[in-house]
Amino acid sequence: MVNIRNLDPSASPLDYYGSELRRLREEAGLNQSQLGDVVYCTGSLIGQIETAKKVPTRKFSEQLDAALMTGGSFSRMVGLVLKSQLPTWFQPYADMEARAAYISTYQSQLVYGLLQTRAYxxxxxxxxxxxxxxxLVEARMDRQRILDREHPPVVCVVLDESTLRRTIGGAEVMRDQLAHLLSFLNHSWVQVQVIPFDSGEHPALLGSFTLLRFDDDPDIFYAESYDSGHMTANSQVIRERSVGYARLQAAALSREGSAALIERVMREQYGHQPGPAMA
Incomplete structure (x- = not known):
């Protein structure tokens, strides 16, 4: 029997999306399997999304818009749905990140979220x-859409060398991730630098942080702990961290030097890893 669980459209963006999908599908005179055939998925997936048990992707939403001729309604809704999947404490930062004209970040443990590959x-x-x-992966990938806007933010990223050498997801995942970082070498609006181990002490030893600048609003400083984030527009904090970031960039390798280090790590650490059968 088809699951016809009733949703409260006001409960969440996901519930609203599901209820609208069911309403418009039924108005079109299609059952779940028939709509699934049109958008190249199973009827079961349609049912899971209609009952808010599965989160839709942006591609799926675009296919729905075309199939049901909604004028882009699902493509607009899916942004809210995906953002609602982010941790509640992170959502205010994601809103600010999407509005920023300039993003300057230092990452000590992991590649910055906007530059991560799907597998990483x-x-x-x-x-x-x-x-x-x-x-969560779909939500993170959706955040990256700001880099593809007609007027994207300027993004300056300084990575600790440890982010290159910490094996996340295995050698193949890391090779692809480092190759993705190299793809930004000649990017107009994204700059990637690496601060190497031999640089010694530097102005960001206390951990990762991000500075957001806006065209018409005060600058924001952001840092996070294990399960919470902290944002402030305190002018003294912004002043100190801005100077610290400028010094950090000066201590880091140049754009070209950073690319050379990334290439070396790819070759030496991830280039020729034996597979399971060879280990």
Whole structure:
């Protein structure tokens, strides 16, 4: 029997999406299997999304819009759905990140979320939330859409060398991730630098942080702990961290030197790993 669980559309963006999908599908005179055939998925998946048991992707939403001729309604809704999958404490930062004109970040442990590959993100997000990995990965990938806007933010990223050498997801995942970082070498709006181990002490030894600048709003400083984030527009904090970030960039390798180090790590650490049968 088809699951016809009633949803409260006001309960969450996901519930609203599911209720709208059911309403418009029924108006079109299609059952779940028939709609699934049109958008190249199973009727079961349609049912899971209609009952808010599965989070839709942006591609799925675009296919729905075309199939049901909604004028882009699902493509607009899915952004809210995916953002709602982010941890509640992280959502205010995600809103600010999406509005920023300039993003300057230092990352001591992991590649910055906007520059992560899908496989790398999955490896990271599966550690604490394996049962929600699909939803969290889609939400992270959706955040990256700001880099593809007509007027994207300027993004300056300084990575500690440890982010290159910590094996996340295995050698193949790391090779692809480092290759992705190299793809930004000549990018107009994204700059990637690495601060090497031999640089010694530097202005960001206390941990990762991000500075957001806006065209018409005060700057924001953001840092996070294990399960919470902290944002402030305190002018003294912004002043100190801005100077610290400038010094950090000066201590880091140049864009070209950083690319050379990334290439060397790829070759030496991830280039020729034996497979399971050869180990």
């Amino acid at each position: 993100a999955r490896a990271v997000l599966s550690v604490d939330n394996p049962e929600r990995a699909d939803e």
